[in-house]
Amino acid sequence: MAVVAGLVWWQWPTIDNEDSRTDVVLLTDQFMTSAEQPVTYRIHEDGRSLIWDSGATSWCDAAQAVRKVAHDVDPAAIVLSFGTATGCDATAVADAVRAADGHRVVVVSQPGGSGVEAAAGQAGATVIDPTRFIGDQPVATSMPCQWWDTCTADGTVPVRAADGALTPEGADRVGRMIVAELP
16 A cells, blocks of 8 residues: 555656646846757756746836736746846836746846846845856956866856857856756
């Protein structure tokens, strides 16, 4: 009987269809989506399912997209990351967090941004500032190695291109920070 109970417990997510639930939805702009593969691998490596959603392009339209994701997908967490768009302010950021309607929200601030992400923390989101691992403005193209990196001969790792886009190594670093904050 104990064996049967153990087998049912082990298979319960499949029996109850809980394994079909999406763990993480990422709503981001070009900064994160340009390096989608390393972030996806890092989150999958942690055993989580995810969806990249293109329903919003800035903080201005993030609240509407978050409402739709929270209702339609019902993920365990929603990750938001947008550069500052003209016409958006801290109110738009707070509205996006509140639109999650109780879902866990993680906000990844972008280097060189205006700091409106602080409103996300005040609204109840977890705010990640990746600048210690990917640098700040002006664009830092390489950073000192961390224990998990494959380093260059000078002890650095390329984290961003000259235009500010994340390299695969930089995206891996951001992905690690996201995973560390997921429920």
